[in-house]
Amino acid sequence: MVRLWKLAPVPTRLRRAVRAWLDARYVTRVDHRHDIRDSLWEVQALGRELVALRREVERLRAQVTTLTERPRAAAAPDPRQTARWDEAHRLAHETATAVDRLLQNEVLLWQAVDRIDAGARPAGEGAR
Amino acid sequence: MRVAWTRDDDVWRLDFRLDADDDLAGTVTDGQRVRLATNSCRLRLPYPVDDVHPDLLALAAWTVVAPYTRSRIVFDRPVSAGLAAALEEGWPVQAGPVGGSPRSGARLAISYSGGADSAAVASILPDAPFVHFQRISHPRVPNRWTHYRADILAKLAAQTGRELTVVRSDLEFTLAEPRPGYPEHHAVAAGAALMADELDLAGIAFGYEMGSRWLGGGRYVHRYTPDNPMWSADGRWGRLFAAAGLRVVLPVGGISEATTMRLALGSGLRRQVRWCLRGGDGGACGTCGKCLYKELIQAAVERRPLSTTITADRPVAAKWQQPPPYGGQEMIEYGCARVPGIETTPFARAAEHLRATEESTRWLDHCYRPALDEIPDPWRKQIADFMAEEVGFMTEDEARRVESWGQQ
Structure with a gap:
């Protein structure tokens, strides 16, 4: 269309009138370029937003999976804690066994005392 | 073995000493091997009781020390000649000193644990009072069995609304092996024995059923046992309890x-x-x-x-x-x-x-008649009538199933 002006001599008034008519009817090339650039920018911004949203969805989905699985596979307790529990259990067990032996030895000790003493002492005496 | 009882308010404390030939290792009447943990235990009665007949104290003590006693049992109070004789006939031991008079009573109480068997006994004898044994911790033995909820069972027994005597005791902790428990099965009645004069008892009804009494059930021998040493009326324990004026009664001994x-x-x-x-x-x-x-x-x-x-x-x-x-x-x-x-x-x-x-x-839905013959006179009719009305008796063929048990 621009080139038309160079091919045929057109009176200036007419040329202006035609251009004014065209300008009123169509967007200018500059404006058009702006519009395209704006749209492109917007598309790119939307693209970035979409990527961020998709990442957010993935993160939430992963969180849901771990939360639903948690009751089935409880998190392993702190190994330092379990070591202390094991130690307390061992100590309790060994102490109880030792007390058992101590008490039994006491019974045997009284038996030995009585053997020497030949039964003069009443059974209620001693061991409390 | 020498035993001595001392009383402090509502607590009766039993101390015992091993003779030279006694040992920590023992054998229960049912053959279970046990090991002694310590030589004292307590029975806490519901209220202070000044005086307990020496035969009852001796009986209660014997349910705890019998597994470890080899040849001699010396009590701290003279027992009746009948009780000493029952001990010497039932076990290869000398028992003494002898000197007391025998005791007697009139009522029948139920040794009530709260399980189905003793609840069945309670339904057969609706007027009989309950005596409940409640385990408590021993002050000298660490209690590693706190999951055993004796408190709950005592609470349930109280909720029955029946006349109830609860005796609390740590006597089960005199057993080190296999684990705390009754040294002899009869130790469950140690508290009932100490309360027998207070409650005027002549007999004690247990929930031992046909499997335990006649079929050698539980941890015993898995065969027909007319001569069951624990629960037959004229077995060694039956005669010992009778000598202390406290008959062993098994109202559900004939039913499964x-x-x-x-x-x-x-x-x-x-x-x-x-x-x-x-x-x-x-x-x-x-x-x-x-x-x-x-x-x-x-x-x-x-x-x-x-x-x-x-x-x-x-x-x-x-x-x-x-x-x-x-x-x-x-x-x-x-x-x-x-x-x-x-x-x-x-x-x-x-x-x-x-x-x-x-x-x-x-056959397991019916009553084995010979079980009723073992029930002492004063209570037999009531129990037999109940069986006739509510259960029904075994036919001869069914009774043969009992008597051939363990031979198949």
Whole structure:
């Protein structure tokens, strides 16, 4: 269309009138370029937003999976804690066994005392 | 063995000393090997009781020290000649000193544990008072068995509304091995013995049923036992209790655990019946071996599928994956024959081995008559009438099933 002006001599008034008519009817090339650039920018911004949203969805989905699985596979307790529990259990067990032996030895000790003493002492005496 | 009782307010304390030939290792009347933990224990009575007949003190002491006593038992108070004689006839021991007079009483009390068997006894004897044994910790022995909820069982016994005497005792902790428990089965009645004069007792009724009395059940011998040393009326324990003026009475000695279960669940005590030692206020635990065994019987009585979360791979179900014999096998047969869908339960393997049918286990719904002959006169008629009315007696063929038990 621009080139038309160079091919045929057109009176200036007419040329202006035609251009004014065209300008009123169509967007200018500059404006058009702006519009395209704006749209492109917007598309790119939307693209970035979409990527961020998709990442957010993935993160939430992963969180849901771990939360639903948690009751089935409880998190392993702190190994330092379990070591202390094991130690307390061992100590309790060994102490109880030792007390058992101590008490039994006491019974045997009284038996030995009585053997020497030949039964003069009443059974209620001693061991409390 | 030498024993001595001392009283401090409501607590009677038993101390005992081993003779030179006694040992920490002992054998219970049923053959179980045990080991002594310590040589003292306590019985806390519901209120202070000044004086207890020496025969009763001797009887209570003997239920604790019998497994360890080899040749001699010396009491701190002279016992009656009859009691000393019962000891010397029943065990290879010398007993003394002798010098007291025998005692007597009039009433029958129930040794009430709260399980189905003693609840059945309670339904047969609706007016008899209860004596309940409650385990408490021993001050010298660390209690590693706090899951044993004796407090709950005592609470349930109180909720029955029956006349109740609770005796608290740590005597089970005199056993180191296999674990704390009654040194002799009869130790459950040690508290009843100490209260016998207060309650004017002439007899004590236990919940031991046909399996325990006649079929060598539980951990015993798995065969017909007319001469059962623990529970026959003229066995060594039966004669010893009688010598102390306290007859052993087994009102449910002629009926099976299926029948005691039916009677217990049909009685007014249904809501207080609890055979589980682990469950809390919310009810039985449902996960122990006892719960599994009793659930089989209850399901069979109620003719419904087994309701349990226990699977065949659980340790408590392990013995049912092995071939027989089983303790309480008659009840396993009864349950396997009656519970619908038994092939999907932990008893599937046992059911395959036993191949029991309703017909082959019908004898377990009836009463074995010779059990009634063992019940002392004053109480026999009431119990026999109850059996005739509520249970029915075995035919000769059915009685032969009892008498040939363990020979198949």
